[in-house]
Amino acid sequence: MEQSQGKIIRIGGGSAFFIDSALAVPQLLAANVDYIMFDYLAEGAMGLFGRMRQADEQGGYPSDFMDVHVGPFLQQIADKNVRIIANAGAVNPAGLASDIRKRIGELGLDLKVACISGDDLIDRVAELSGTPDMFTGAPLPSSGYTSINAYLGAMPIAAALADGADIIITGRAVDSALTLGPLIYEFGWQNDDWDRLAAGTVAGHLIECSGQATGGTFTDWRDVEGWANIGSPIAECSSDGSCVITKPENSGGLVSIGTVAEQLLYEVGDPQTYFVPDVTCDFTQVRLEQIAKDRVRVTGAKGYPATDSLKACATWDEGWRAIAYQPIIGSNARPKAKKQAAAMFERGNMMARGHGFADWRRTEAISIGNDEEIVLKLVVEHDEMLPCQMFAREQFSAISAMSPGTSVSFGVQVQPVMNLGSFLIPKSDVITKIDGATFSETIETGFIPAMISRPAVPTLSVDATGSIPLEQLAFARSGEKGEMINIAIIARDPEYLGALRTSLTEAALTKWFIDLGAFTITTYDVPGINAFNITLDGALPGGINQSQRLDPAAKSIAQRLMNFPVSRPAGYA
Secondary structure (H helix, E strand, O other): OOOOOOOOEEEEEEEOOOOOHHHHHHHHHHOOOOEEEEEOOOHHHHHHHHHHHHHOOOOOOOOHHHHHHOHHHHHHHHHHOOEEEEOOOOOOHHHHHHHHHHHHHHHOOOOOEEEEEOOEOHHHHHHHOOOEOOOOOOEOOOOOEEEEEEOEOOHHHHHHHHOOOOEEEEOOEOOOHHHHHHHHHHHOOOOOOHHHHHHHHHHHHHHOOHHHHOOOOOOOHHHOOOHHHEOOOEEEEOOOOOEEEEOOOOOEOOOOHHHHHHHHOOOOOOOOOEEEOOEEEEOOOOEEEEEEOOEEEEEOOEEEOEOOEEEEEEEEEEEEEEEEEEEEEOOOHHHHHHHHHHHHHHHHHHHHHHOOOOOOOEEEEEEEEEOOEEEEEEEEEEOOHHHHHHHHHHHHHHHHHOOOOEOOOEEEEEEEEEEEEEEEEEHHHOOOEEOOEEOOOOOOEOOOHHHOOOOOOOOOOEEEEEEEEHHHOEEEEEEEEOOEEEEEEEEOOHHHHHHHHHHOOHHHHHHHOHHHOOOEEEEEEEHHHOEEEEEEEOOOOOHHHHOOOOOOOOOOOOHHHOOOEEEEEOOOO
8 A cells, every 4th residue: 555645543442441432432433533542451450351252151251341441432423434443352353242232233234244263372371371471471371261362463454444444343353453463554554664564563553541641630730620521632644753742622632742641651661662562662862742732743753663472461360359448547547557457357267267268378468548547557468268269358347346436448349369470472373364364474573672762861951059849850650561660750851860860879779668678779760751661570470450559550650750859950040
C-alpha cells in the first residue's frame, strides 16, 4: 500500500480499567473519531478471566463489553462508520466475537467482525513447564494455570482492517498495538519502517490508559477541572508518525506537556528498549509541544528492529488469602493496632493448629491513619482455604475481645492468591490466526543492544543556599511491572534537571524508601522531555497480584517524593 500523505487519522482511547468506557464511547463518537481502541487487559486480569473460563467454558471475557461499553452503541458506531479495536476477548476472543455478531444480526446492522487469536498457550503446559521467568529466573510450575498468553502485535490487526473488518476482537494483544494496527493499515507503513512503527507505538501508549493522558493522576491535580466528565484521549496521527494528543470538546480534564510527559514514561523500564512485537522503541528523543489549549504535538520517536521473541504471561493460583480492615479510634490508636494485629495473627494460628493445619505462611499488618484514628489492614495467607475462612470470621471478635475503640470491620474477603510469571517465547512458535485462518507474517527482527547510544547525564547546576521540595521543580508519576517500580521525573524547567538528577541519588532514594526493602536502582535519562526514569527492581515483591501492601499498583510512590528535598537550582526564583 502506498503511503498516504496529508491524511489525519483520529483514534480515541477507552480503557475499562482506567475510565468507564460507557462515558468514553459517547464522548468519542461525538468527537467524530475514525477509530476507538479499548484496552481491557492488565496482566492480573488474564488470571481472573482464566478463572471465569474454568467455571464456564463459554466465558473468559468481560461481559460489560457487550452490556455496557460497546453493545448499546452499535447503531451509532455503524451510522458514523467508526471502527472498534479491542483486546476484550481475553482468554476467549472467539466467544466474544460470536456474541457481537449475534447482537449485530439482531439489530440488522451491516458490520463485519474479525477475531484475532493464537495468543492462548494454555494447551502447551507440558512444553512450557520449567521455563525461567524473564525477571526472576524462577521456573514456571508444571500445573495449576489459569492462563498462559503471548502478547500479539499490530500486523494482524492491520490485515483484518484491510479485509474490511469494522470491529476487531483480540485476545492478549499488546495495548499499544490496538492503535498501531490502524496506522499501519491507513498509512501503508511497512514492517521495517522502524521510526514510524515506534511513533505509532508511542501514540498508542499515550492513549491506552485513557484519562491518565488527560489530567487523571496528574501531579498538578489542582489545575485539573471536570474529573466527573474527564475527557478520553484522542491521538490525531499523521503519516510521518507525528501525532497530536487532545480530548473531546466540552469534556473535563487537561491535556498539557505535563500530563502527556507523565503518561509517556508510565510503567516503562528502560525507555530506550521498550520492546513490543513489531519494533523496539526509543522514547528518549520524543519531543512535546503545546500547540494550543488541550493540544500537545508529539514527535521524535526512534525505532529499531524488533526482537525475535514475544513476551508471554502465565497466571496460576497458589494458596489462599484473607483480608480484613479494622477501625481503631481514640488515643494511642497506632500502638493498639500493632498489638491487636499480633494477637489476631496468633489467634488465627491457634485455630489453624487446632484443626491440624500449619501456621500462616505469610502475614502483614498495615496501619492507615494517625495516632487518633487507624484503619488496620490485616492480611494472612495459607496453603488451604479453611484457615483463611476461619480468620475472616474470627477477626470480628476484636470488637469485643481486644483493643478499646475497635469498631466494625469491613472489606472482609477470602480469595485465591494469584501468581504471575513472564517469559519469552520465539515468535516462530506462536501461530496467529484471523477468524481461524493462519496469518502469515514476515518477521523483521535483528535488534542488538549496540544499536542504541545512551544520552549524556545532565550537568549539575545548583545553588548551595538550600533545598526545594521536588513538587515545585518536577512532575512525577510511578507505576509497576512485575516486581519493578518505575518513577518518572520530568523537570518543569530544563534548568532544574541537573539539580533533580544529582539530588535523587541511589543512597538518597534507598533511605527515602527504606520501607520497600531491598531493591536495585537504575536511572535512565530522557532528554527529549527534560526527564529521567528511575527503576526500583525488586521493590514490589510478588508483583501487583501477590503484594499485600496498601498500594500494590505502586501509584503512590511518586507522590511520596513530592516533599523530597532537591538542591536549589541556580537561578531558581
